[in-house]
Amino acid sequence: MKSFLIKRSKIYSNVHDLIEDMAKEIVRLESPDDPGKRSRLWFHEDIIQVLEDNTGTSAIKTIYLMCENEVELDESAFKKMKNLKTLIIEGSHFSKGPKYLPNSLRVVEWEGYPSEYLPYDFHPKKLAIFNLQKSCITSLKLTDSLKKFLNVKILNFDEANCLTEIPDASSLLNLEEFSFENCENLISIHDSVGLLDKLKVLSARGCSKLRRFPPIKLMSLERLDLSFCMNLKSFPEILGKMENITDLVLEKTPIIELPCSFQNLTHLQTLEVRCCGIFKLPSCILTMPKLVKISAWVLEGWQFPLDKVTSTVSSNVECISLAFCELSNDFFPACLTWFVNVKELDLSRNNFTILPECIKECHLLKKLYLDYCQFLQEVRGVPPNLEIFSALWCKSWTSTDMLLHQELHEAGSTMFYLPGSRIPDWFEHRSSRGSISFWFRNKFPAIALCLVPGSMFATSPIYPIVIINGNKCKLDSRNRNEYGGDHYLQVESDHTYIFDLQKIKFKDNLDEALLNNEWNHVEIMYTDANNHSMLIESGIHVFKQKSRIEDIRFTSP
Template sequence: MVSPEINSLLDVGSNDEVSMIGIHGIGGIGKTTLDLAVYNLIADSFEGLCFLENVRENSDKHGLQHLQKILLSETLGEKKIKLTNVKQGISVIKHRLQQKKVLLILDDVDKIEQLEALVGGFDWLGSGSRVIITTRDKHLLESHGKYALQLLTWKSFKTEKFHPSYLNVLKRAVAYASGLPLALIVIGSNLFGKTVQEWESALHRYETIPNKDIQKILKVSFDALEEDEQSVFLDIACFYGGTNDKLADVENMLHAHYDACMKYHIGVLVEKSLIKISSHSKLTLHALIEDMGKEIVRLESPEEPGKRSRLWSHEDIIQVLEENTGTSAIKTIYLMCEDEVELDEMVFKKMKTLKTLTIKGGHFSKGPKHLPNSLRAVEWWRYPSEYLPYDFHPKKPAIIKLPKSCLTSLKLTDLLKFINMKILNFDDADCLTEIPDVSSLLNLETFSFEYCEKLITIHESVGFLDKLKVLSAKGCSKLRRFPPIKLKSLEQLNLSFCKSLKNFPQILWKKENITELGLEETPIKEFPCSFQSLTRLQTLQLHYCGTFRLPNNIFMMPNLVNITAWKSQGWILPKQDEGEQRDISIVSSNVERLHLIFCILSDDFFPSGLTWFRNVKELSLAHNNFTILPECIQECHFLTDLNLDYCQYLQEVRGIVPNLEIFSASHCRSWTCIDMLLNQELHGNRNTMFYLPGARILNWFEHRSSGQSISLWFRNKFPAIALCFAARSMLKESTITPNICSQFLDGTGSYIYFYLHKVKFKANLDEELVENEWNHVEITYNGKDKNSILIDSGIHVFKQKSCMEDIRFTKPCTER
């Protein structure tokens, strides 16, 4: 039975407008059941129907484009819906459903992007349409529906509170934006810190825009930018919005283009909500904002691409390059394609103000005979000539990247006259055999010649570039010697995969700034004494390095916190002199993260190894040969994460660290006596996740279940419990490896970890519960690998921390 309140909200008989209704609450309270009831009750009143189940899960698995296809297929009754991207899907939904009365139910939505892709505005559907959205996130509904005022307030004042004098202009802005989240975000960000009078003036300009065209709304915010900020925004919108370029790389290219630091300008664009910086340090922007920027540039010359300031469309660029229709208006070219290009050799002659040239694709039949001297940044993959044009003498060159080029060592000398060069890249240059004298490149900061497999010689001058910060010879497999280093500014050195390099370069400067050192698959067996000069070294990677000897001084390096070794044939630790007595805290290194995986470690490792690494917090000794984890492990007081997976000879664990949070020892076939780690007292006094060999639920877990999940009902307050899973892994050979896990859970924290899989609980979980009402909790199993199958599971309730009257393991009878 659907409640009168919901019937009233739906107002199915009305065909005047589109209505959206949001239902929010914790999982298991019946939101989906209510959806189905409403759907079955009112479906006959609509021309098109769609019930999109599990939007969160299906979006993660299949993407938003997949959901758009289902929406269109069900509402239109057409099976073969073809979409190339989400942007096209939005356009098709708006076009095909704008005149159709639709009932759309979106079940379990968890991201605003899902709503924006499926039903981004009231004008997407025909009059009388109804949209029902269920979610666990109340704030998501607030930003999309009737609480648009709160979203606008946050963007405008960075808080929910504001002076009452702003109320009318805020309501006016919400009414104008029709609740569209993107418009609210941009308007609010643009008017941050403005007076009421400035708000009224801006809203007047917004309201003069006919039909509330979002592109024109966004352009008002663009027009409010300073001229140089507008220019940077257009560059990002045209070239970097949909790429995988890292923020630092984009900043470098823009810095070279404008000869100025870009951090301030990018910060302004972020503040105005025109661009975003993702958690992976990449620039992103909304598709509508990107379109707005590209449209501004296109309108510079709608019919003739060669007269625009920026070219990004590969059709336009190829037309200009082949037909020689470029002009001095072009400032930047960014080409990404795999098409054949019949380059006009003199095409760049007319582009007298071209500053940035990026070509990351295309197959050119020949190279250019001229490049403009206005160029400041050149990135040309597979540059199609053995030389640069003879008259190429750029005035302010900052970046030259020519990966996979045909340049030879002889022709490389042509570049060395560019004294202002900051970034130089010749990765994958097949014909490069020698790095010549680079002493003239006094301002060089990044020098990379990775995977130049014919490179044999590096000139001594490479080791004396005072401003060099990043140096990479990764993958130069024939390089036998690296010159001595006196690089005062160097931060990153990568000599990984230099398979013929047996000696680490001598260090001639006492205070080197190197923080990262990569030596994967490089047969260096020990470091020189001068290695101790790397006092700022933080990360050392030693993968596939054969038998390796660590020098004594490596442990006296104050900033070295991360050592990773993988598949070494031996790991030789330094030894103290006989009879030498030292305080252990002085001897121990500052290493916090130590991974020694596949390093053939035996029992001999621990007496000295745990002394040297006593301050470690994260220790992985997986795939090694020791048989005992000794008591001295307890001296590692800061250790929180210990991994002994696949130590097939391990037979006994004699100690557990007090502060341990994760202990994993899966696939340890020889360790059969694990009783020490299974007693109830141990688990009741700690919050450690144990992942152990075994195939049975511990006796003190009162409630047990078979299958992929286990349930309980509680009321008033989430109980303090421990979980135990017994699982097995079905391997290719059909062998079975049983494992069990135990995890303490009390519901008061923000996160819970099951096999390193994160499940989020609201920090104020108890405040969300209705007093005296039963709440159903279903706990599902997520194995460490996709082959993991749950056998049994169990729950133990800590009675001293829980009210047993408020806990049930079978569905309680509710009073009617």
């Protein structure tokens, strides 16, 4: 089903189970001469007949209609269905709405509900799920109706384009999920929506005319979605500590700043900001104990509160991604000291010209991405424990010698992708034939591999293939490598790639390919996704502190 409730709700997974049960029930339905005698109606021809001819009975408990037909509804069609518990309608087009709906209903999903109001005497005390996606309901007619839904747990008005206001919802004491996504004419939300104690999911995504969101004190809230609210300039104030939200995404809103009360999201772990123009990070971010990941993408500017935080303050954030944020050289001295605990830093596609020496202060940094930083000219420092460094298409950076020093790679575990095409002199063995070979005895040696695609090489994913004594040793897909997928490397022409071959894990058949107490021949080849051989210049360096050099040969022993 297409409904919000099935996609997002644990409760709605039960509805999905119910629909499966209805499918099984088909095989033992009563005789088809009178569909009104059945407890469950599934076939759209039978349902349309009942709704148009008003032949329903109290025996009917479930209706599931999914078709694109036009339905000339008899306004009193549901009046006799006093035991109807589940009503699901998707895709059908009704000429008018019902004058009656049974109070016995527990689940209502009516996509495109055709009336602007609900029946005045509809008082469903046991209604738990109410979905009027794409309905014609209006806020004026909705106000009194909400007071009747004391036990509703899931309420959905997605794409209800006649809805201009979310009225007083204080009577919805058991509401757990409330969604009014893409209501393009919604301009107002009653303050009571921000005070629903049991609410777990709240989504106003895509409400393009909404200018204000009420303050929130939602102790049970797990997910808040305000993305694509194109006129929402302020993030809602948070009136008390909210411990259940762990992830927050803001995408394409004009919000430029988070309030100080943002720190009341005490268990927030991930903050993502995308396409939001100028955005100011609040100083409280540094004291949020659980926040470990900050991700921003395509911002006109990323501002830090320089005047409010001392240099001695640092956060627990471990992963920062600030791609497309127009960062300049000023970013580094102002901000890196606050994020001394960062382990992964993505600064791709930014405007700075220098990676300063202060980057060395990030002692825990293991992954650093500078891809497509077109103005980068100089790298003055390297974090001491860096393992992955990617600087693809940094066209202005011409001197990469600091990143090619043997000492930087000698301990192993490094994976560096750099502009320029040369295999460092400290690689003992090299080949330009598209494959490289060596011999070893005893254990598989610890080696680094350097790849240099030629200037005519087309961008392509390549797959290293390791052949030992004529046996192709498959890589273990359970151990995904660090370069982006199941053991492939996206290579570009005029770049140098250095990585530790030990990062590649073999399946159990490695031992079967080895010869005991004899020399083993290893050939490393490179293929594309179609298993075609790729011509790439390559080199091998042996980590001598991890391998016995006398157990390795580059010519046949």
